Amino acid sequence: MANYISYSSAGHHLKDSGAIGVNGRQENHETISFRDMVNAELIKLGRTVVRDKDTETLGQYLGRINPTDKDVVVEPHFNAFNGKASGVEVLIADNANERSKAMAKELCDGYARIMGIPNRGVKTESQSARGKLGLMRKKGAVCLPELCFIDNPSDMAAYDRNKVNLACFTAQVMNKYDLN
Ligand SMILES: [Zn+2]
Structure with a gap:
């Protein structure tokens, strides 16, 4: 196995709730x-x-990493809206490469299946509420999953029941798209 790198971050540090x-x-x-768990x-x-370190801002992390085209970059987050919205979506760059698109779809479909929650699909950063994302300017297969809605009790129950499987699945998909 070639020594390509998996960039797997939390995106929020201890002082950024x-x-x-x-x-x-x-x-x-x-x-x-x-x-x-994924790592x-x-x-x-x-x-x-x-x-990323737990004391490091996302800006500091993004400033020090330099992935190549062969690496994978995945940073799962949780969505929030009105307490009722449900489901998983995975964000990719507006100009995402084919590996990013394929990896995002595989993750999104798998997360929806594992948790039994709605599949909201792969969205580009412009289609998302977040706008332009610094993570998306990195090379490699890059995506940002929004695993489920943290303010929806049934989504979080589904997440809690399945998080070990979700972490294993995430690592397997990252391993597959990390070119070797
Ligand atoms: Zn977040």
Whole structure:
């Protein structure tokens, strides 16, 4: 296996809560924990992993990483809206390459299947509420999953029941798209 790099980050550090969800759950705690589960699996698969530090801003992380065309860059987040919106979506760059599109679709379809929640599909950053994303300016197969809605109790219950499977699945898909 060639030594390409999986960039697997949480996107929110300890002082950046991100979205607040049911029962006061904070997006940063969820993404840090999920990132660590994914990375443990990637390491088992023999991958070299780069991640953000829990004290580092997203800007600091993006400023120090330099993925190549052969690497993968995945940063799962949680969506939030009105407490009722449900489902998974995966964001890609407006000018995403074919590997990014294929990886995003595979992740989105798999997350919806594993959790049994609506598949909202792959969206470009312009189609999303987030607008332009710094992560999307990086080379490689790049996507930003919004795993489910952190403010929807049934979405989070589905996430809690399945997070180990979701982490293993994420690592397997990243391993597949990391060119070797
Ligand atoms: Zn987020």
